[in-house]
Amino acid sequence: MNDKLPIFYVSLLLAILSAIAIFIFRQIFRTRRIESRFDKLQTKLQKEAGDPKEYYELASLYLDKKLYVKAIQLLQRALKVGETVEPENQALVYNALGFAYAAQEQYDLAIRQYKEAIKLNADYPTAYNNLGSVYEKKKLTAQALEAYEASLQVEPDNKTAKRRAEALRKRFSPASSS
Numbered sequence: 736m737n738d739k740l741p742i743f744y745v746s747l748l749l750a751i752l753s754a755i756a757i758f759i760f761r762q763i764f765r766t767r768r769i770e771s772r773f774d775k776l777q778t779k780l781q782k783e784a785g786d787p788k789e790y791y792e793l794a795s796l797y798l799d800k801k802l803y804v805k806a807i808q809l810l811q812r813a814l815k816v817g818e819t820v821e822p823e824n825q826a827l828v829y830n831a832l833g834f835a836y837a838a839q840e841q842y843d844l845a846i847r848q849y850k851e852a853i854k855l856n857a858d859y860p861t862a863y864n865n866l867g868s869v870y871e872k873k874k875l876t877a878q879a880l881e882a883y884e885a886s887l888q889v890e891p892d893n894k895t896a897k898r899r900a901e902a903l904r905k906r907f908s909p910a911s912s913s
Contacts, residue, residue, distance in 0.1 A: 769796065769799075776796070777793060787816055790810070791809075791810065791813045791827065791828055794806040794807075794813065794835075795831065801838070803838050807832060822856055826851075826856035829848045829849070833847075833852065833866075833869070837869050837872075840872075845865075845869045846866065849862050849863075853866070860893050863883065863889065864883065864886050864899070867879045867899060879903055883900035884896075884900055
């Protein structure tokens, strides 16, 4: 039994190291694929005009890298070239614009973009959630609660909206019972 113990430990160590190596290689390949797509889109859009989807995709990659100013420029370009795009897809672009503005703490601009997204697609719970989040950051609790409740009207099982609306209701309850 004692002579099998070292073999067990070495096997366990080998299994752990193999799992770590697999994880690292997956991350490397994923990152390379994303960076490759990023380079292709960036090169193409510098040489020629693209379609709204390409601008949106590149802007999303910039958002992931937290390069908000560049993402905003690309999203505005997507709206300009995509005036004939379906309202649901335009709503995605407005929501992403709102996200970029909110990340820069430009909350009034973010609110405007989220409202535009909702106007284009009233069944867009993510835009309602984002709007509620910005209202919370601006300490506009009643408007935030209203946005989360609108999200729940569209998607009753929305976990984010449920959690945030419940927290806001708790804030309101003590004030209204006094």
